[in-house]
Amino acid sequence: MVAGNYIYMDNAATSCPKPKEVIDAVCHHLSTLSANPGRSAHSLSLEASRALFNARQTVADFFGAVNSRNIIFTLNVTEALNLAIYGILSRGDHVVTTSMEHNSVMRPLRHLESEGVIDLSVIPSHTDGSVDMDGVAKSVRPGKTRILAVNHASNVTGTIADIKALSDIKGKALLLVDAAQTAGCLPINLQGMGVDLLAFTGHKALLGPQGTGGLVISKGAEQIMPIKRGGTGSNSEFEQQPDFLPDRLESGTANGCGIAGLARGIEIIKALGIENIRSHEKKLTEIMLEGLKKIRRVRVYGPLDPDRQVAVVSINIEGMSPSDVGYALDRSFNICVRTGLHCAPSAHRTIGSFPQGTVRLSMGLYNTEDDVEKTIDALTWIAEHG
């Protein structure tokens, strides 16, 4: 879809444009439900509480959570990942992760490692971004590994991980899944996939506003501790944080209007059918990959297979820096992409594109086949003239 006069190919960063229904839900909440949820029993506060509760139910149903109280709303997926990592790990724990992780996983883990809190094993992934399953299986230490942290799909190559298979080899560790690139475009079911902690963001494929996201907690991970404490509207006679969910992990006034928009986004996805969204994005990826093959001097990273990746394609044009390609796409063709390292230096080392990074073309629900063809034409021109 053209957002203004632009072709937007940066959906892995944030989906754009947002559906009118999402914008309306945010505006409706701001105009009519802006009282503080859970803090009073007056009629407007109650309405705000109901809206928050309903959104929690919507998210719980969408991800197959055991109970809606196990949905913790956060500012974004980064905060959700930090909550899972700092809320679960303690001194002496071992953690296994992969070299394809985003800095939202890597930095908290590297921090805990440098502080001497955890022992960290980063398993090098294959050059197409796929997980080295044998390497992971061998690194899990029975009774010692507390978390196995993996992304459901890479934000650099789009490579999809087999979460169920990872769950089968995690032993007693908790499986923490970073669903930043998959929530809203691949089916996710916590119980069916054996996920213990699922971190998601609201502003990418779930079509919600920025400032929304959350952590979905399975029964087996309910002992998670908070990373912030404060007012919850409950147990106010005590100076200690409540121990029940979601209040234990959610303090301060929620992003009510944002969460209303997120819930509306999820309803839109449910109505469209996530399988239909997936097949649309697969088709766009297929056309993109086929088109890119025909351009001389273009190197494509990742699995090069629409079945094995989400609609994220990383490329480089030989002899050109990613930023020059991105600049030309934007200024000469009104095509928005992201260039560089995508907050995932380790992933770029894995695929062989460090330190220059790549040009990342990421498609979403509202892109069309025409968008993809225009992007291929533009890249062809740049490769010939750049």
Place this chain on the structure above:
Amino acid sequence: MTVFVFYSIHDVMKAEQVINASGIAIDIIPVPKQISSDCGMAISLKIEDKERLEDLLAACDIAIKGVYRRISSKEWITDYKKS
């Protein structure tokens, strides 16, 4: 009047949802200060509906923190409460 107190606002909201479907008439009120200094919410209903609500909440796995009865404008007695 009988008042049910819950552990979290989330549980009050969930209780309201299942009660609405059951046809029991309730109101959501601020927790009376004679019961708790909590700034949260409670569910009030007629005394004759108390057992029906208890059964319904048990069936839906919603934990009750306490049940109280109003015997005069200022006096409440505790049917039961949990820590």
